[in-house]
């Protein structure tokens with residue numbers, strides 16, 4: 001089956017070359033070279049699927065030959081062979097791109113096993129029956145993946161809104177793809193040739209944010225020894241992306257509102273208005289309406305920004321997108337990490353579908369990146385999917401409460417946990433109040449009070 005797989009053995013020991021050639025010739029198309037320069041000639045002329053390279057080629061250093069091979073064909077899997085099993089050598093050769101390391105004398109069966117395994121990996125045709133073959137041709141960068149109803153509706157909206165100058169407010173939990181959607185709006189607008197300038201309102205200290213946005217004149221404040229353009233001016237003609245807008249301080253919100261009304265900015269230390277032609281797109285994972293109620297966000301600004309609202313649902317509410325996303329990220333990272341992953345085993349998708357993805361698409365992307373990185377062959381298998389369940393459950397609980405309670409977070413979360421524990425303990429103890437109180441470590445009087453508080457009926 002693997003006769004199309006071409007193997008190169010590089011060793012100055014001609015007996016070993018001959019022996020290995022005989023051993024492998026039944027299954028592979030085997031070539032040999034006794035020194036580095038012959039080997040490099042062969043690598044230049046042929047595409048090898050696997051190379052066995054001796055560390056010590058007479059006077060030549062195998063690591064130098066490895067380097068030269070990788071310059072010609074960066075992706076060819078190279079297995080180093082040596083009589084000296086020191087960890088430095090292992091490290092050096094792995095750094096240079098060797099995929100395996102075997103210590104002489106080599107066990108013939110082991111060589112066949114490695115060759116079969118690695119050659120299969122490198123052989124793009126090899127893809128087990130229970131796996132999905134990846135289509136690299138259809139991959140393109142920076143596209144918004146998803147065919148769920150929610151995402152299809154959003155795409156229709158994006159197409160309609162991209163060419164207008166309306167402000168857009170993108171909402172959704174962290175990691176749902178808000179920034180990506182904003183980039184896509186810019187890319188599909190008439191402004192695409194002009195700058196796309198993102199600014200994260202939560203990441204920049206309050207006192208800097210104003211000068212970052214509006215710029216300043218020389219002498220506007222101590223340390224302002226020359227004038228500086230703000231993001232509004234830099235984004236002129238293009239799109240300004242105000243990320244985490246919910247974190248913008250109130251006094252800056254007032255200034256932003258003025259820009260939206262006047263279409264002009266005033267640098268710090270200047271009293272001249274300067275017209276700017278900027279499309280504003282903002283994003284937040286906070287509930288702005290709640291912030292308005294608490295007096296932390298201006299209602300008038302909210303209505304100015306929220307001309308068009310795109311709300312990205314969490315990934316757990318559109319699980320039908322998980323498969324497409326997993327495929328997309330596998331190809332993306334396979335290319336980026338110089339791997340040649342050809343397929344994903346079906347069982348992997350079942351694992352991905354079972355999980356709730358509190359960190360949304362970002363978390364899925366990280367899990368897939370890790371899988372691509374750690375897989376030892378050219379397919380992604382269930383064991384390559386490292387979802388840290390304990391950590392993720394913690395994150396999940398935290399995210400759950402953060403998303404649910406926008407005010408009095410601690411009190412409300414603790415109350416919810418308390419009510420749940422009481423219900424659980426009641427059930428476990430057949431609704432016996434004494435036993436339940438005991439297991440909870442509280443008195444019956446306290447338990448009764450809590451049952452009343454949480455309106456728990458027995």
Ligand SMILES: Nc1ncnc2c1ncn2[C@@H]1O[C@H](COP(=O)(O)OP(=O)(O)OP(=O)(O)O)[C@@H](O)[C@H]1O
Nearest residue numbers: 143144145146174175176177178179180285361362
């Ligand atoms: N539908 C999608 N298709 C392809 N990639 C996606 C999609 N959604 C999200 N991503 C990727 O997931 C990662 C997180 O997305 P993004 O940064 O846009 O999320 P966000 O909602 O802005 O997060 P935060 O609120 O934490 O800033 C990015 O690498 C992004 O490219």
